[in-house]
Amino acid sequence: MGENITLENETDKLKQENQRLKIAVEELAILNDIATVITSSQSLEKVIELMVKSCIKHLKVSQGVVMLLEEQDTEKPFQTMIRKQDSTLELLPYRFDSQLTGWMLKNKSPLLINDIKNDVRFDFANEIDLPIKTLLSVPISLQGKMIGLLTVFNKKSEIGFSPNDQRLLSIIAAQSAHVIENARLLKQEQELIKLEEEYRMAKEIQINILPKKIPAIDGYDIYAINIPAKEVGGDYYDFIKLSGDKIAICLGDITGKGLPAAMLMANLQATLRGQALTQQKVSDVIKNSNTLLINSTSGNRFATLFFAELNYNDHTLTYCNAGHDPVINIKDNKLTHLTEGGLLLGCFDFAEHIQVTKTLEPGEMLVIFSDGITEAMNEKEEEFGEGKLISILQSNIELSAKELSDKIVKEVKTYTGKAEQSDDITLMVLKRSK
Incomplete structure (x- = not known):
């Protein structure tokens, strides 16, 4: 009898380990796919667009957004937000964007919500008939500094987002940070070259x-x-x-x-x-x-x-x-x-x-x-x-x-x-x- 229980326990452990390894292999494949996609372009806009599309595909969500925070001055350090998204849903209202970015800037940690209409942080969701039910947002950070947000909405699953989804999205954000920053620096350099040429012509x-x-x-x-x-x-x-x-x-x-x-x-x-x-x-x-x-x-x-x-x-x-x-x-x-x-x-x-x-x-x-x-x-x-x-x-x-x-x-x-x-x-x- 005891031998049967031990065997069942070992079998369960093997199944769990097998499932864990399966998830790990899938995640590695996803990360490899995303890395291949986003490093194939030097354009900042294209990098962000490909990143969002890959997240939508692999996390099985209906909408995704990358917001880059551009420093302007010490009084208003995060003025401009550049957003790219890939979805047939209507654009999210400014009030929601403001609430989300405000929370993320303050806490600088992942945000996972599977019932947004009953979340006190977005208590206005019922008033405006917000077109999202679930949300997962993670900071994009480089050398300890937050440079943007990666957010996905409406998981195509009844159970919503899982801790594994959060971990995967966080890894994607970390993996993409250097690529995004390099693309942004390249864009700035190109804009500077253009300005210098315009100055020369003027x-x-x-x-x-x-x-x-x-x-x-x-x-x-x-x-x-x-x-x-x-x-x-x-x-x-x-x-x-x-x-x-x-x-x-x-x-x-x-x-x-x-x-x-x-x-x-x-x-x-x-x-x-x-x-x-x-x-x-x-x-x-x-x-x-x-x-x-x-x-x-x-x-x-x-x-x-x-x-x-x-x-x-x-x-x-x-x-x-x-x-x-x-x-x-x-x-x-x-x-x-x-x-x-x-x-x-x-x-x-x-x-x-x-x-x-x-x-x-x-x-x-x-x-x-x-x-x-x-x-x-x-x-x-x-x-x-x-x-x-x-x-x-x-x-x-x-x-x-x-x-x-x-x-x-x-x-x-x-x-x-x-x-x-x-x-x-x-x-x-x-x-x-x-």
Whole structure:
């Protein structure tokens, strides 16, 4: 009798061991399959997609999600969540995502729920008719740091998720962490290379657009300078030789930075040159340029511009200020602003623009600048301001156009100190000398 009991016990042990070995072999096969799948791609999105599909297949669930936590800053360390899923079910509500990630971020441990509607952590599930019944979520961690979540929903089994499921999903998450991180680093590197190439192209466009030399006009002293920020902005200036004794001068500021701003800058230059050379009125040049700009760019791109036509024979200046910083006009030590013109370009096709004509007297000076000067900030994030610019002008009125420009730039650089230049600095000084 005792021998029979012992034999039965040994048989049970062998069956249990056989079952354990069978599960272990199945798990190894699953892990090998997933490892083969996710290491076959270098794309972050593809790695995540394949990982989710494999989990859905092998754990026999209806939905799976990977959420990657991207660090933004110390105050909000987990801002952006990237999710990939493979399911015909509707997307989970934001409130559920928020509750789940909040719990996981706090506890950093697996979460297994086989009756979600009766779980106090998701007590709102009945109110919104949540399309899930069971849930298993595990952290994706690398070197002790949580970098994301791997979650599966709705086990296709009446008994729900088991401890073995939890263990397997945890192993998958651990196995995938390095692959995900490497793919993420590769993506960041590729994005950096793309940004560097865009920066190079933007820089090249800006260099090619700006005039190679300042025009020499008898009776006038003219100088212009552009100092680009680290991230190329959209400042632009130009001199356009017109028929007779006329020249067009302009200085503009394009919204945005980088390649989009540089391309809009090139578009604006080509448009203005084409319009200016048709011998239209200044106001019509601006009006037509505005229409062309609206028709050729997206609605969130626009430009401010000061455009003027100088007749250096009779010394008349006809100008239009399209939403640009007020141009400083100094005559007999008295300061005024040239503001007349209209709205900025590229926004409103109904915008009206006017032109104003004035005569430049000997000794009179115009200072046209971009907000990269007045809005330049020091390390305390205090702006340079127009007041300091005016003070420099009034104290150095006798300087040549180049000397005055260099003086202004030097003062701005001194003021900002070690603070990084955040915007282009562009300046044009025009003085009638006789």
